[in-house]
Structures are given as C-alpha cells and as structure tokens.
Amino acid sequence: MVESTPPGTRFPLGSGRDPDIGVNSLQNYELTPNPLFSLLVRESPDGTKHPELVLEKVLDREKQRNHHLILTAVDGGDPVRSGTSQIKINVTDANDNPPVFTKEIYKVRLMENLPEGSLAFRVKATDNDEGTNAEITYSFSDIASSARQLFTLDPRTGDVKLTGVLDYEENKYYEASVEGKDGGGLTAHAKVQIDIIDVNDHAPTLSLLPILNPIPEDAAPTADVAVINVRDRDSGKNGEVSCKMDENLPFRLETSSENTYKLIILVLAKALDREEAAFHELVLRAIDGGDPARTGTARLRVTVLDANDNAPVFSQAEYTVRVPEDVPVGSVLVTVTATDADEGLNGHVKYS
Structure with missing residues (x-):
C-alpha cells in the first residue's frame, strides 16, 4: 500500500467459507480496532458477505511502515464459531518528504594558504523517504563566477574542495547557495558564507623617493634627504610595519604618518664630513607584526658633496x-x- 493512498480507498479482502447453512453459516466480519483502518462488509444479492478494508487516515511510512490486523469471520450458531486471518500491510514509500539540510546557513572560515585540492567544507542533507526518493544530489544553485573558479561541489557526497588559490588581499568573503535534490525531484536550499582568514604571506615593500641626494656636507642638521614609503598587503598585525636602519650613521628615521603604510622621512642626525666619508650605504629594513615576522629591505646610497x-x-x-x-x-x-x-x-x- 503506497503511503500516498488517499483516505477512503477500499481494498477487497478474501471472503470466508462456512459449510453450515442458515444461522449457523457465516454471518459477519470483525476487524481488530485500528485508527487508520475500518471494515466495510458488502452483501451480494445471493447473501454472500464480502469484507473490504477502508483506509481512514493518511499513511506515513516514515512513522510506521508495517501494520498488522486480524480479520475475524463469525457465524450465528450457538455457541458462536469463528475463523481468523492475518492482514499484513506494508506501506511503500512515496516521495512526500523533501531533503533537509543539517544547517540553514553554513559558516566557513578558511586560511588563505589552504592547499589547492583540500577539503574546504561539507554540506549534508537528509531525506526521510527511502530508495531513490532519499538519494540526494548536491549542486550550487547560486554562486559568483569568482567563487565557482575556486570551489567544486561533489554532487554525491556534498564535499566542497578548493580548486584554486585563495588570496585574502583579493577577496576576503564568498557566499553561495547550495541545492539538494532527491530522486523524486523535491529540493532544499542552504546558504554558505565563507570567510577567508589572512596569513602573513606578504613581506613589506619599501619605495624610496630621494629629496636631497647628493647632499652637501654642510647641510642643516634637519634637512630631509629622502622619503621612504612602506607597504604591506596583509591585514591586522600582519600588515603593521616598523622601519629600522643601521645605527652609527649620521642619519635617523622619523615617522611622518600613523597609518598602516607609514611615510618615513630620513633626516640628518649629525654633521657630515665628506673628507671622512664621501658616501654612505644605508640598509633600510621594514618588519611586519606577523608570527613569524617578514622583512623587506631597501638600499640607499647617499653621496656627500664637498663644501x-x-x-x-x-x-x-x-x-x-x-x-x-x-x-x-x-x-x-x-x-x-x-x-x-x-x-x-x-x-x-x-x-x-
């Protein structure tokens, strides 16, 4: 009996036989009480009684897939005699349950250095039906082209693997919708929100803009020699940069900006003496706040002009x-x- 059978449907049952006649013959049928089924007895013109099983309520295979009833045939004799027959009802599945995802929204956090080919996350849906009605096929129902190039969804397992290279600096967030469809065509949907976590994968870079080079040896002690711009593409502490230079040189560094990409001005710290040193080789180092830290370097030769x-x-x-x-x-x-x-x-x- 299919679980989608509408209430009121009748199922003829086999008739009993009684060789007696008159009141001693078969007079009626009885059915064990059951809220889902009732018994209807029809009488043919020749007086033969035919029992029919009537479905009273909607069946639900997912709640109960088997029902056991007893049909009793009774005569009118004294004492009453009866015979019984077992009725076994197997409820077959109808595709009356859509798939259900384990989550309405899957929130995923991925490190941007996750290797290509790794399992990024997994979506899972269940279906209370059975057989092909419970077989779920997964697919992306809504996904940006940039994300489609990075993620592939296994239609059978729901596994989502990384097929490209993540870059927090290019895109730190992706969103997609996934669909689960069972063998009967019923569907369910869930959202996936993917946050990319920054790792310290970029070293700081330095760009130099000489202002006064070569520089007279009698230049003022506060003369600007060069502007150094430091940049780190990472974020948070990974993008926080400090700049240093070798000590014991007639120069010092001053910070001119408080933002992440600091503007650093190189100024004189003490009097120059061309006769002592005609030029100075400066090594500038920018160090970020990552763990481990990354370092960028730049060299600047400052030539001293004679006074x-x-x-x-x-x-x-x-x-x-x-x-x-x-x-x-x-x-x-x-x-x-x-x-x-x-x-x-x-x-x-x-x-x-």
Whole structure:
C-alpha cells in the first residue's frame, strides 16, 4: 500500500467459507480496532458477505511502515464459531518528504594558504523517504563566477574542495547557495558564507623617493634627504610595519604618518664630513607584526658633496732659509707647500 493512498480507498479482502447453512453459516466480519483502518462488509444479492478494508487516515511510512490486523469471520450458531486471518500491510514509500539540510546557513572560515585540492567544507542533507526518493544530489544553485573558479561541489557526497588559490588581499568573503535534490525531484536550499582568514604571506615593500641626494656636507642638521614609503598587503598585525636602519650613521628615521603604510622621512642626525666619508650605504629594513615576522629591505646610497670647510695647511708651520749674500738674482730660495683636504676648486691652493 503506497503511503500516498488517499483516505477512503477500499481494498477487497478474501471472503470466508462456512459449510453450515442458515444461522449457523457465516454471518459477519470483525476487524481488530485500528485508527487508520475500518471494515466495510458488502452483501451480494445471493447473501454472500464480502469484507473490504477502508483506509481512514493518511499513511506515513516514515512513522510506521508495517501494520498488522486480524480479520475475524463469525457465524450465528450457538455457541458462536469463528475463523481468523492475518492482514499484513506494508506501506511503500512515496516521495512526500523533501531533503533537509543539517544547517540553514553554513559558516566557513578558511586560511588563505589552504592547499589547492583540500577539503574546504561539507554540506549534508537528509531525506526521510527511502530508495531513490532519499538519494540526494548536491549542486550550487547560486554562486559568483569568482567563487565557482575556486570551489567544486561533489554532487554525491556534498564535499566542497578548493580548486584554486585563495588570496585574502583579493577577496576576503564568498557566499553561495547550495541545492539538494532527491530522486523524486523535491529540493532544499542552504546558504554558505565563507570567510577567508589572512596569513602573513606578504613581506613589506619599501619605495624610496630621494629629496636631497647628493647632499652637501654642510647641510642643516634637519634637512630631509629622502622619503621612504612602506607597504604591506596583509591585514591586522600582519600588515603593521616598523622601519629600522643601521645605527652609527649620521642619519635617523622619523615617522611622518600613523597609518598602516607609514611615510618615513630620513633626516640628518649629525654633521657630515665628506673628507671622512664621501658616501654612505644605508640598509633600510621594514618588519611586519606577523608570527613569524617578514622583512623587506631597501638600499640607499647617499653621496656627500664637498663644501669648502677646510683651510689650506702648509707642510711646515715655519720656514727658515739661509741665503748667501751673493746669491744671484732670480735664484729659488725655498719652496713652500700647502695642501687642502677639500676637493675640486675648493682643494686648489694658490700662493701669494
């Protein structure tokens, strides 16, 4: 009996036989009480009685798939004699139950470094029917093309695997709708919300904009030499960057912006001396707040231009010359030598 059988449907039952006659013959049928079934007895013109089983209420195979009844045939004798027959009713499935997902909304969090081919998440639906009516096929019913390139859904298992590379910096959130359809065509839907979690997969980058390079050695102690822009594509602590440089150099770093991508200005810390160092090699390091931290570096050569900050220096502070009185006119009496630590015209010495 199909569970979708409408109430009021009749099912003829086999008639009993009694060789007696008159009141001693078969007179009536009785059925064990059951709220789902009743008994209707029809009498033919020749007086033969025919029992029919009547369905009174809707069947539900998912609640009870088998029913056991006893049909009793009784005669009119004294004492009354009776015979019984067992009625076994097997309720067959009708596709009267749609699939039901275990969740209305699946909330998923995925690390952006999840390897391609990994199981990202799984959706699951159940169906109270049986057989093909309970076999569920899964599919995406609504999904953006960007997400479809990253995720594939197994129609049999509901497993969703990663088929591309996640990048938090490109897209940190995806949403999709999944459909579960049973073998009878009934469907159910659920939403999937996917949050991508940032990992520290980007090192800071530095870009340099020289302002005063080369720089005169007599430049003011607060002169700006270069602007350094630091950028990290990660977020949160992974994108928080601090910038450092080698110590014991005549420069220092000052922060000019409080945002994530700091504008860093390089300024002079003490007087320069070209004669001591004609150029300085600076190594700038940007370190993010990730664990483990990532580092970006940049090099900057600062050339120091000469300033006329050195006076000529004679090779001797005092020259003593003894000259014979008969020395010829035009004779060289002494040669004096002076040097200048500056370069170019600043280091060219004239005598007078």
